[in-house]
Amino acid sequence: MTISGFLNINKPTxxxxxxxxxxxxRACGIKKIGHAGTLDPLADGVLVLCVGSATRLSEYVxxxxxxYRARVRxxxxxxxxxxxxxxxxxxxxxxxxRDAVERALTDFIGEIEQVPPMYSAIKQGGRKxxxxxxxxxxxxxxxxRVRIDGLxxxxxxxxxxTLNVTCSAGTYIRSLAYDLGERLGVGAHLAGLTxxxxxxFTLERAVALDTLLASADWTQHLIAPPAALAxxxxxxxxxxxxxxIRHGRAIPAASGRGGLAFAYGPEDELVAIVQKDGSLWRPHxxxxxx
Numbered sequence: 001m002t003i004s005g006f007l008n009i010n011k012p013t014x015x016x017x018x019x020x021x022x023x024x025x026r027a028c029g030i031k032k033i034g035h036a037g038t039l040d041p042l043a044d045g046v047l048v049l050c051v052g053s054a055t056r057l058s059e060y061v062x063x064x065x066x067x068y069r070a071r072v073r074x075x076x077x078x079x080x081x082x083x084x085x086x087x088x089x090x091x092x093x094x095x096x097x098r099d100a101v102e103r104a105l106t107d108f109i110g111e112i113e114q115v116p117p118m119y120s121a122i123k124q125g126g127r128k129x130x131x132x133x134x135x136x137x138x139x140x141x142x143x144x145r146v147r148i149d150g151l152x153x154x155x156x157x158x159x160x161x162t163l164n165v166t167c168s169a170g171t172y173i174r175s176l177a178y179d180l181g182e183r184l185g186v187g188a189h190l191a192g193l194t195x196x197x198x199x200x201f202t203l204e205r206a207v208a209l210d211t212l213l214a215s216a217d218w219t220q221h222l223i224a225p226p227a228a229l230a231x232x233x234x235x236x237x238x239x240x241x242x243x244x245i246r247h248g249r250a251i252p253a254a255s256g257r258g259g260l261a262f263a264y265g266p267e268d269e270l271v272a273i274v275q276k277d278g279s280l281w282r283p284h285x286x287x288x289x290x
Contacts, residue, residue: 005052005054005228006054007049008221011045013044020047021049030051032055034050035049035050043195046201046202054225061198064169065149065199069196070193070194071191072188074187075091075093082191082193098161101153108148109149109150114175115141148171149167164196177189199229226270232262233259237271238266242266246286248283249283261275261276263281
């Protein structure tokens, strides 16, 4: 039997995303497995694992909107922008009020330019930024366009406060904490982070890593692609259309918006990712016999 799908893991802190993948691979005997979107060791919460042929879908899962619960500490700046880094400077933040923070948050809603932290896996000049940082080098980073759809201050316990963040993939919450601290003039760092959602994967429905590893049948936690990718446009194919797509041929498309869509066959099997081209759906990525 071919095993394919997604696992929604509640990642514990103090583990890398790679550590989680390695543990699940060994315990469950899975040969083909990866994760869709890294979580720092400091962070916990939703970590999506792709199993079997679903690994070919990781790039699409990673594009989904993300939600976080972020704990921010005012008055202390670190070199990693989080609690694990070396303290660079400290400042008295006792005068900062909740109203001041909420006013500053409005400047970060919508599409913004964000400079990634030095301690990140982004490559520059063929080397990852964190490798340069560990070697004592700091380089100028190009700002990246990200989107923040929601920012809500849910707990105020100065110098700590909690934010609920909804944002596009690729947004660095560490950079958000740092930038917010700079805007307030006292500095800040990320003291804790929980990913509460990644697309359709939510923390409420995530399985604890220990629970999964101790499960007699871990496959009961697998989520099939149609359920996992329900937030993407879909196309339903009959048997004839399936044959056309699998042979690389285009099929007629109904009117509607363009872009990519997931095409499913008569038995709800994922056949392909198709792309709108005028009045046609053209195969973009085909999944044979899956």
